[in-house]
Amino acid sequence: MPVLLGIVALLLAGCASIPDSGDVELVKASPRGESQVRVYAVPPRAKAEPDEIVDGFLEAMTSEDPDFAMARKYLTKQASKTWRPEDSTTVLRSAPDPTAPQGPAASEPGLRYPLSGERIAYVDAAHAYQPVTPVAYDGSIHLVQQKDADGAEWRIDSLPQGLVLGDSDFQRSYRSVNKYYFASGQDWLVADPVYIRKRIDPTTRMDSVTQAIKVLLDGPTGWLDPVVDSVFPAGTQLEKGVRSLEFDDRNALKVPLNDKAAKAGRTQCRKMAAQLLFTLRDLTSTRVERVELMADGSSLCLLNGDQAQEFAPDRATGSPDNPYFVDEAGKLTRLETGGESVARTPVIGPFGDGTAKLGSVAVSRDEKRAAGVDQNARSLFVSSIVADGDPGDPVVTSTGTRAEDRLSAPSWDGHGDLWIADRNPAKPRLLRLPGGKGAPREVAVDGIGNARIQAVRVSADGVRVALLLTDNGRTTLQIGRVERHAGGGSEVSVVALKSAAPQLEAVTAVSWAGPSRLVVVGKEQGGVQQVRYIQTDGSTSAASVLPGLNQVTAIAAADDDRQPLVADSEDAGIVRLPSGANWQTMVEAGSSPVYPG
Structure with missing residues (x-):
């Protein structure tokens, strides 16, 4: 008592x-x-x-x-x-x-x-x-x-x-959840991160599953809205009074919707189910096997996890990605990281046989081509990495005086387009090569001011781009929205820049690490260099800071989070970070580690 x-x-x-x-x-x-x-x-x-x-x-x-x-x-x-x-x-x-x-x-x-x-x-x-x-x-x-x-x-x-x-x-009290919408005019999904309550929302009394479904049905956030579409019929919401939903013993979920949803045809309904299935995957520790949409007590359609992969934002090929790097001889080399030892295999063609000596690279998402910048950062070449051939003439050339004022490392988007920044102070440009082989087209960047692009990384979905911008000696990370115009996407611009890491004042490297996450190398004012995960909305947590690594000049992550991070450290060489372990040296000499993209 x-x-x-x-x-x-x-x-x-x-x-x-x-x-x-x-x-x-x-x-x-x-x-x-x-x-x-x-x-x-x-x-x-x-x-x-x-x-x-x-x-x-x-x-x-x-x-x-x-x-x-x-x-x-x-x-x-x-x-x-x-x-x-x-x-x-x-x-x-x-x-x-x-x-x-x-x-x-x-x-x-x-x-x-x-x-x-x-x-x-x-x-x-x-x-x-x-x-x-x-x-x-x-x-x-x-x-x-x-x-x-x-x-x-x-x-x-x-x-x-x-x-x-x-x-x-x-x-x-809150957790970050990705809700998913279709890239405008495309059949693949784009992640839109939001925060919901971890348990019961005090206002709606909804559990986390119904919260996630509700925010999905409410539509995309304002920043992403201009470049994505929701396929749910207007007015679609959860059936009135639904506050809690549970997966069955086969990890399947029935989702009761109001009568507005009944207007959807079969093909449209499958896409609706894909939006739901990808959104719900963030909420469970086990795989979501199936989603069934209901309206007026009747089944509209169902979609299982394997079927939903056709709408995956990373356009997965089905095989695990392997990292690549540029070896000490300037050759593009593939790393096999599946076991304890690491195998090194130069790619086929001029990037692997030493004909074209490289300084930085990007490998296409289908792993059939690569884009390489020479060691002087002056010229960009595109070549097959699965067949022999000649590198041909450079597709982009910079006239910058110093190497650091010439071409950045390139980046491929989910459309198969190739992006690169010319850092020439006299004529700074962001360029896009349609299909990786078309004539380079300058991309307007709204709101960039006097800043200069140091690095560019485009997301797998092709609707967001991460830019490292330098202004007055400070390099920051900005996320831009990629807008495609003129129907066929012949005109592209980057708009609505937003700071993704305002706490960092010196960002030196960035890579996409999934549908809405970046891995960033940088430091806070007066602090030491850190490697950490940051959501595209700029949110982070104490758990996102990764084990320390000195003098990191490049970082790479796969779309599949089961693959290890790979980095270039001036102290340790090309290193990897397996799950639950510390950084391990794979190659003592080399540069420009990348995953496809």
């Missing part, structure tokens, strides 16, 4: 973070690295002091209480009506810290508590994460004394709209 009373007393003193299982234990808010910790809110005690009201409300915002009912008890009735926690989430580096209250003023009776913190991100009503360069947060909470039958109680009558959370609370 004394133990129980002690627990109750602790709960009454404030909100407690309680694990789902094990011994009851009081912990502070914002626990780090404890994914099983859940926060349960409690109402304010009678005659609570203003400080208690503010602290209790900030803690209650981190809970999963239905519709934030307990958090609303700290508000006046009018403030509770107008507060919409589902509208947005402001993410601070650490939990918001209320400072000493400002006393009542003639124009504003009551107490105002400024909230201090460092804002690092914002999540909008469409669940899209938007990182920002860290900046001081300037929100505040205002309290008044509200009279009731028992006297006067302090309550909050003015507060920031939405939620305000520290990053660790945000990471504990």
